[in-house]
Amino acid sequence: MPSKPKLKIAAVAGGVGASKLLLGLYEVMDPGLLTIIVNTGDDIVLHGLKISPDLDIVTYTLAGIVDAAKGWGFRGETFHALKHLAAYGRPNWFNLGDRDLATHIHRTASLAEGKTLSEAADSIRLALGVKSRILPMSDSPVPTIIDSSEGPLHFQEYLVKRRTEAVVKGIRFASVESARPAPGVLEAIRDADRILICPSNPLISIGPILAVPGIREELRANKEKVFAVCPIVGGKSLKGPSDKMLAQLGRDSSALGVAKLYADFTGTFVIDPADKSQSAAISALGMQVAVLPTVMKTLAHKRKLARDLLSLPPALPL
Ligand code: FO1
Numbered sequence: 001m002p003s004k005p006k007l008k009i010a011a012v013a014g015g016v017g018a019s020k021l022l023l024g025l026y027e028v029m030d031p032g033l034l035t036i037i038v039n040t041g042d043d044i045v046l047h048g049l050k051i052s053p054d055l056d057i058v059t060y061t062l063a064g065i066v067d068a069a070k071g072w073g074f075r076g077e078t079f080h081a082l083k084h085l086a087a088y089g090r091p092n093w094f095n096l097g098d099r100d101l102a103t104h105i106h107r108t109a110s111l112a113e114g115k116t117l118s119e120a121a122d123s124i125r126l127a128l129g130v131k132s133r134i135l136p137m138s139d140s141p142v143p144t145i146i147d148s149s150e151g152p153l154h155f156q157e158y159l160v161k162r163r164t165e166a167v168v169k170g171i172r173f174a175s176v177e178s179a180r181p182a183p184g185v186l187e188a189i190r191d192a193d194r195i196l197i198c199p200s201n202p203l204i205s206i207g208p209i210l211a212v213p214g215i216r217e218e219l220r221a222n223k224e225k226v227f228a229v230c231p232i233v234g235g236k237s238l239k240g241p242s243d244k245m246l247a248q249l250g251r252d253s254s255a256l257g258v259a260k261l262y263a264d265f266t267g268t269f270v271i272d273p274a275d276k277s278q279s280a281a282i283s284a285l286g287m288q289v290a291v292l293p294t295v296m297k298t299l300a301h302k303r304k305l306a307r308d309l310l311s312l313p314p315a316l317p318l
Helices: 016-028 053-063 080-087 098-112 117-127 155-161 185-191 206-211 215-221 242-248 255-262 273-283 299-311
Strands: 009-013 034-038 044-046 049-051 133-136 144-148 151-154 168-173 194-197 226-229 268-271 288-291
Touching (some): 016 053, 016 299, 034 053, 049 098, 080 098, 098 117, 117 133, 144 155, 151 155, 168 206, 168 242, 185 215, 194 299, 206 215, 226 299, 255 273, 268 273, 273 288
Parallel strands (some): 009 194, 034 133, 194 226, 268 288
Antiparallel strands (some): 044 049, 144 168
16 A cells, blocks of 8 residues: 555535545545535525535545435435425425434534534534544635526525526625635645645636635635646536536636636646647646546546645646
């Protein structure tokens, strides 16, 4: 077995796409040296419960209890409570499983008891045995609103209820101006040997994190240490609707299109061999380009990409 690198890593993450790389990292490095900064723009209140899908997806994945086929929720989950909620006339378009509901009840109760979202997230990951720190981007709510052909939709309504059928006209992060990075977020970026931007949707997973005042600026100040893994390969999203959303917003749904969104704070942009022909155009944006296989179908692929990323040299001063 190769020895585990002793690098301190800060990872900036959405949900399902990011978790593939995070699982690889968790296995090939000392997980105690990994801090994950997670999007909470997807958070929603349903049935009076505070639901934080991306925090839970990352936590359940690293705890080894996620439903790997779906990428969210518990493996072997049941949905008895949801059926009964529907019988009372409550909406059941968002599939909250019985075990998952315990997480949402605990988080909601913790907030009602005066704890912060960060404290609730920490207690959940500790209870589930996750050794890496998992930080929400902010302790205050910053819901992602999709301005669409059907009017404004909460991101989960757009994604799950409307199955991405509404045409995207704009994206907003409500109340983001007054949000602050959660405790430890800026320090984790500053103190890391490397900062990894996970292969998540640049608009609605990484975008909300970058929009929290202070986070993008901190990344810019540490640009040489920032490695961004492109979530678009061969013009298609690795996961979710990134390609469709980029196209509907009149942006280029390609590796180069994502590189343009990240150029101000990224030292090394990581693309798949399928997009090698875009290397020169991406370099011209002022980033180094690394070409690595980024499609992670198996655990071996996840571990390999994680190891490859940890062994890349940091960018030269840019
Ligand atoms: N995604 C779906 O496509 N359908 C669902 O019913 C659904 C329920 C759900 C419940 C808890 C949870 O933590 C995640 C859930 N997700 C569901 C995933 C989630 O909507 C998104 O994948 C993320 O918000 C995007 O990262």
